[in-house]
Amino acid sequence: MQLIDCPWCGPREEVEFHHGGPAHVAYPADPSALTDEQWAHFVFFRDNPKGPVAERWNHTAGCRRWFNAVRDTVTYRFLAVYPAGAPRPELPGART
Template sequence: MQLIACPWCGEREEAEFHYGGQAHVAYPDDPYALDDEQWARYVFFRDNPQGPFAERWVHSAGCRRWFNALRDTVTHEFLAIYDIGAERPRTTGGAPASPQQKGQEAG
């Protein structure tokens, strides 16, 4: 069982969390102005990289709060945990950032 470090509750088992998709995807300024193709691109088209990827997660069985995580999609290692409104941290690899280091560079 993988442990995920909730910024508010600390490390918990992954079964307590739900994946919320790619982080840093801005909602359209005027969604009514989008045609069907543009709306489909917003809803369904996401990056699918190998390596570090910014994601949204919610601690659904705990505090129910959302946060962002930088996770390596190859190893599944969480490289950083940071606030929803914060910029994606730059990482050089190494140990995952603790909840106290959220929003800072890991490694």
């Protein structure tokens, strides 16, 4: 079992957390101006890079707070965790 380090609760088992998709996604300035196809592309199409990626996570079985993490998609290893709204830490090779 892998431990994930919640910024508020400390290390907890991974079953307590829920993945929330990529972090630092720029939302459209005027979503109502998008066509259905453009909106569907924004909502459903995401890159699936290999290596370090910034993601959103929720501690669902603990403090229930959202936070961001940089996780390596090859090794599944968490390289950094930080509160939502905080800037992404500078890590070599990390993507948004």
